[in-house]
Every structure is written in structure tokens, then in C-alpha cells.
Amino acid sequence: MAELHNRIETPLKRVRGLGSARSGTEHFWRQRLTAIAQIPLTIAFVVLVLKTLGGGYDALAATLANPLWAVLMLLFVVTGVMHMRIGMQVIIEDYAHEEGPKFAWLILNNFFAILVGLACVVAILKLSFGA
Amino acid sequence: MADSKPRIERPLSPHLQIFRPLPNMVMSILHRITGAALYVGTLILAAWLIAGATSPDAFATVEWALGSFLGRLVLFGYTWALFHHMIGGVRHLIWDTGHGMGAIGREQLTWLTPIGSVALTLLVWIAAYVIR
Ligand code: HEM
Numbered sequence: 520m521a522e523l524h525n526r527i528e529t530p531l532k533r534v535r536g537l538g539s540a541r542s543g544t545e546h547f548w549r550q551r552l553t554a555i556a557q558i559p560l561t562i563a564f565v566v567l568v569l570k571t572l573g574g575g576y577d578a579l580a581a582t583l584a585n586p587l588w589a590v591l592m593l594l595f596v597v598t599g600v601m602h603m604r605i606g607m608q609v610i611i612e613d614y615a616h617e618e619g620p621k622f623a624w625l626i627l628n629n630f631f632a633i634l635v636g637l638a639c640v641v642a643i644l645k646l647s648f649g650a
Numbered sequence: 651m652a653d654s655k656p657r658i659e660r661p662l663s664p665h666l667q668i669f670r671p672l673p674n675m676v677m678s679i680l681h682r683i684t685g686a687a688l689y690v691g692t693l694i695l696a697a698w699l700i701a702g703a704t705s706p707d708a709f710a711t712v713e714w715a716l717g718s719f720l721g722r723l724v725l726f727g728y729t730w731a732l733f734h735h736m737i738g739g740v741r742h743l744i745w746d747t748g749h750g751m752g753a754i755g756r757e758q759l760t761w762l763t764p765i766g767s768v769a770l771t772l773l774v775w776i777a778a779y780v781i782r
Pocket of ligand 1: 550554685
């Protein structure tokens with residue numbers, strides 16, 4: 520208990536692991552998780568580009584018709600978008616100091632990530648199911 | 651007030667620009683720049699996929715743009731940024747575990763990023779030209 524006397528947090532706050540940002544270490548952890556996932560997925564993406572290179576539309580459609588490739592590309596896009604959204608939030612928090620603009624940039628960041636992510640997912644699914 | 655002089659000349663703490671750039675410092679900055687570039691670069695990926703999902707004609711148009719000289723230049727930069735950020739990211743992940751912080755490990759991990767990213771980029775582009 521002696522340790523608790525030196526803390527400003529209440530025991531409840533400490534248990535919940537939420538600091539001043541109210542979100543604890545969730546972003547840190549998710550950024551690492553998505554970074555690890557991105558390593559094999561990025562390699563898969565580069566392989567897909569090389570595989571379909573020069574084959575035009577038919578090559579891309581035929582490759583994504585294979586569920587394995589479709590799932591790999593969906594994972595690449597979804598984890599990539601999660602990762603870049605958190606990463607850009609860190610950058611914004613570092614450089615935008617005034618509350619107003621910071622808030623606006625954070626909103627734009629979320630909109631951009633979700634829009635790009637959804638657009639890619641819909642496109643991959645449509646190609647995969649036979650556009 | 652504008653021309654009032656402080657009574658005591660206090661030493662200023664040096665700013666970032668004062669230090670001689672160290673390799674790991676440059677690589678860290680490049681990690682952020684490549685991360686931000688890849689962020690914007692997802693627009694190219696989205697355009698490519700959406701064109702494919704729209705029609706073979708739309709896809710051919712996007713592929714034509716990406717295959718132009720300017721398009722290839724951008725894609726070359728994108729490839730390098732991707733590999734630079736990936737290898738630099740692995741370095742950050744290793745550091746997160748507390749390993750590779752010693753004088754030797756730190757330097758080697760740092761140099762792996764520029765050398766590895768250029769090597770992988772060239773490898774992929776040579777493969778691309780061979781395949782085509
Ligand atoms: C290919 C595998 C990738 C790995 C291993 C990786 C790894 C990482 C790691 C570990 C960080 C945190 C760095 C830190 O703590 O300072 C980070 C930051 C970031 N990443 Fe990635 N990443 C990858 C791919 C991507 C992609 C594809 C994008 C964008 C589409 C991206 C965008 C970002 C951004 C914007 C940041 C924030 C940069 C900063 O705070 O300086 N990353 N990445």
C-alpha cells in the first residue's frame with residue numbers, strides 16, 4: 520500500500536490503465552500489432568504487384584478471384600489503414616499545438632483513413648467476386 | 651519592451667538544428683517522412699483498385715498513367731519509401747523490446763535501413779523489368 524500513497528491516480532484509474540489521454544496504451548499496442556502484421560502483408564502486396572504486372576485487368580481480376588489473395592489484400596489494406604491512422608495521429612499531436620486546428624486535423628485523418636480503407640475493401644471484394 | 655535587454659545572458663539550450671546529424675537521427679526522421687508519404691501514397695493504391703473494380707477501361711487508364719515516366723518515378727519512390735519504412739519499422743520494433751541498443755547493434759541496425767531499402771527497391775524493379 521505504501522506505493523499507492525505516492526500516486527496521484529486513484530486505485531480505480533490505475534486498474535483501468537487510463538492516463539491523462541483517457542486511452543491508455545491502446546494506441547501504442549495497436550500500432551505495434553499492425554506494424555508486425557504489415558511486414559508479411561507488405562511482402563505479399565509487392566508479390567501480387569509483380570505477379571499481375573503487365574497482365575492488365577485480367578491478371579488482377581484472376582488473382583483476386585483466388586480467396587487467398589483476396590484475404591491477403593484485405594488484411595494488407597485494413598491493417599495498413601489502422602496503422603497509418605494511428606501513426607498520422609501521433610504526427611498531428613506532435614506538430615499541431617492549438618486545440619482548434621488539431622481537432623480539425625484529427626477529424627480529417629479519421630475520415631481519410633476510413634474512406635481510403637473502405638474504398639479499397641469494396642474494390643477488392645468486387646474484383647474478387649467477379650467485377 | 652522590445653529593446654529591453656535581459657540583465658543576465660543565460661545560455662540557451664541547443665536546438666535540434668545545432669547538432670551534427672547522426673545516422674540514426676536521420677533514419678528516424680526519414681521513418682516519419684516515409685510514413686507520411688506512404689499515407690498519401692495509399693491514394694494511388696485506392697485509385698488502382700477502384701479503377702479495377704470499375705471497368706477494364708478505367709483500369710487501363712490508371713495503368714497507363716502509372717506506367718508513364720512520371721508514374722514510374724512516383725512508384726519508384728513509393729517502393730523505396732515502403733522498404734525504408736518497413737526496415738526502419740523492424741528496427742523500432744526490436745528497440746521496443748530493449749535489444750539492439752548497444753553501440754555496435756545500434757549502428758548496424760541503423761545502416762541496415764538505407765542499405766537494405768535501396769537493395770530491395772532495386773531488386774523489385776529489376777524483377778519488374780525482367781517479368782514484363
Ligand atoms: C511495411 C511494414 C511497416 C512496418 C514494420 C511499420 C512500422 C512502424 C512503426 C514501428 C512505427 C512507430 C514508430 C515510432 O515509434 O516512432 C510506425 C509509424 C508510422 N507508420 Fe508504419 N510501418 C509499416 C508500414 C506502414 C505503411 C504501409 C504506412 C502508410 C500507409 C505507414 C505509416 C506510418 C506512419 C504515418 C507512422 C507515424 C510516423 C511517426 O510517428 O513518425 N507504415 N510504423
